[in-house]
Amino acid sequence: MTQNPHPPGTVPDSTVKMQVDAFDVSEFARLLGMRVTEARDGYARVIMNGSEKKNAHGVAHGGAIFSLADHAFGVAANCGGIDRVAVSVHIQYLVPATGDLVAVANRVADNGKYSTYRVMVYDGERTVAAFDGVALMVSA
Template identity: 50%
Template sequence: MKETVSIPKAYSAAVQRSDACEFARLLGLAVTAIGDGLVKVAMATEGMKNAHGTTHGGAIFAIADHAFGVAANMEGIDQIAISANIRYFTVPAGETLEAVAYMVSETERTSVYAVDVYSGDRLVATFEGVGFKIGGTAKRE
């Protein structure tokens, strides 16, 4: 499902790290947009059904968590998740999911990101992730 998108040079390292992630490759997660404080990630839902025939909640969590991770690390400051929470609202109806991540707040050591997960124009879930800045900065180009 990997789409060719135009990635601003300033964020190419963050996208390359995302693309190199084994788990992201396994699930077919693809950054479709990055910049202006937002990260969008897409994932096909084929092969991700639960016993009820709907998209597995773990797949929904995975795309939200991945979008959070890319967003939290896109500015070149290494962060890891220390907390995550998700609320499911509806069963995805489409063949793809899109997660849109954006920063809510930030301190010297932590950050909070919100992620909205959509199936088409239908809001499927909201996710909140707290990142911890572990030091070291990756140099942005």
């Protein structure tokens, strides 16, 4: 198994910046207008304008909310100096969203091979979705 070259919380800022920049310039992130505002090993905060991604009911499309949560999950999982890929995700939509959205991802467990993340999506002070994801460490 590949070991993380950096103990938790010790990933160089330059490494995190390169990883965040790669996520910010990805085609899908640009398409949806997602932007990473904060990131470190096991944590990410990503924003997106939800009012520009409405469905036929006039609220933020569930696919856009899911994409934002998934993006925050990916950033948090990959800012630790090792590569991880999603193997399982689940989302619960709690209330409709209409404004600017913020996704906050936190690692809640890690056994060396798999890590689990909880992502909460907010529209202002309201929690609009809860997303759980499991990531697998990619072997070198």
